[in-house]
Amino acid sequence: MARSFPLKLAEGASYCVVEAPFGCLGILTELVEGSLMISRIDYLPANTALISPQNQLAKEVVRQCKAYFKTPHWQFDLPTKPAGTVHQRKVWANIQEMPAGKTKTYGELAKEIKSGARAVGTACGANPYPIITPCHRVVSAQGIGGFMKENSPGLYRQIKLWLLKHEGAL
DSSP states (O other), X not given: OOOOOOSSOOTTOEEEEEEETXXXXXXXXXXXXXXXXXXXXXXXXXXXXXXXXXXXXXXHHHHHHHHHHHOTTOOOOXXXXXXXXXXXXXXXXXXXXXXXXXXXXXXXHHHHHTOOHHHHHHHHHTOSOTTTSOGGGEEBTXXXXXXXXXXXXXXXXXXXXXXXXXXXOO
């Protein structure tokens, strides 16, 4: 089940849907204290209606995503709206340091940041910028693990597999 995107956007917000090799990406941008920032990225099914980017930031997100799809070691450099709890930000910052093609288990990451594996998994599931903050690189000790709060075969698990294969981790 894909995340639903807002039917009514806040003033200064814009949502676009663009094609990706594994389906579609939904990109929500909004003005935050006078600066345009990404406030969410959604993984969406391939049959989602496309919506063209309406602002320069959304166009830049699309450009950088295309660069990543060509070169898995691409480094994103995009402004994201501050989000998450102190713990979530700690998890996401650690994940940002993980190079493409490498993975860590939830337990390994938890040990590094002095947390619990389930808490790390919960933080990964709450990540509003999944392609930029690559939570797909965090896997279970018994296999691929869940993704985007989905712990069974489905859209998100297929996307996680695609991303890990793209980066050479599988």
